[in-house]
C-alpha cells in the first residue's frame with residue numbers, strides 16, 4: 001500500500017511540472033490506474049458522443065453520466081439505427097429501472113415503421129443462479145419496482161409490461177415478429193430461454209443484443225448465447241465494452257483472435 005502511494009505521488013509530482021497539459025494529465029491517470037487496477041485499459045478520450053446533449057440528458061435521467069454503462073448505452077442506440085427499416089416489434093427481457101427500454105421506445109417513437117415494445121421482467125430481481133453463472137450473483141439482486149420503470153417510460157406510447165419470471169409470459173407474444181430484442185438478465189437460464197424464444201420470431205435484419213455478453217461477471221449469459229448459436233449461421237459479435245449482438249440472417253463465419 002505504501003509503495004503504491006509513493007509511486008502515485010511520484011507520478012503526480014511529475015504532472016505538477018506541467019499541470020495544465022491534458023495529454024500529461026491523461027498519462028498520469030493511466031499510470032496511476034495501472035497501479036490501482038493492474039491491467040485496466042483506458043480508452044482514447046473524448047469521442048464526440050460524450051458531448052451529445054440529448055444523450056447526456058438521458059444518462060442523467062438514469063443517474064448514469066459517470067457510470068460504467070455509457071459505452072454500451074451509446075452502442076445500443078447505434079444498433080437501433082441499423083434496424084430502422086426492419087419490420088417488427090421490439091422487446092426487452094430484464095428492464096430494471098427502464099434505461100434501455102427508454103432508448104428503444106425513443107427509437108420506436110421516431111421510426112417510420114410502427115412498432116410496439118414488449119417489456120419482460122420479474123421486478124423481483126434476478127432468478128436463482130445455476131453453476132454456469134459462477135458465484136457473483138444472488139437471487140433477488142437488482143430488484144427494482146415495476147412502478148420505477150413505469151414512471152421512467154411514462155412519456156412513451158406503444159408498450160406492454162409483462163411482469164413475471166422468464167419465460168412464463170412469452171406465450172403472450174408467440175404470434176409476434178420482432179425487429180430488435182434486448183436481453184439483459186445476467187444469468188444463463190433466462191438468457192437461454194430468451195434467445196430460444198425470440199430467434200425464430202426475428203425478421204431478417206433484426207438485431208438481438210445480449211447486454212451481458214462477454215462480461216466476466218456473466219459467464220452464464222455468454223455461454224447461453226454461444227451454445228444456442230452453435231448450430232446457427234449467426235454468431236455473437238462481441239463489442240469492445242461488453243455486450244454482444246447478432247443480426248438475423250447474417251452469417252458470421254470468420255474467427256479472429
Ligand SMILES: C[S@@+](CC[C@H](N)C(=O)[O-])C[C@H]1O[C@@H](n2cnc3c(N)ncnc32)[C@H](O)[C@@H]1O
Nearest residue numbers: 094095096100121122125126127165166184190
Ligand atoms: C441488469 S438488470 C437490467 C438492466 C436494464 N436492461 C437497463 O437497461 O438498465 C437485470 C434485470 O433482469 C431481471 N431478471 C433477472 N432474471 C430474471 C428472470 N429469470 N425473469 C425475469 N426477470 C429477470 C431483474 O429483475 C432485473 O430487473
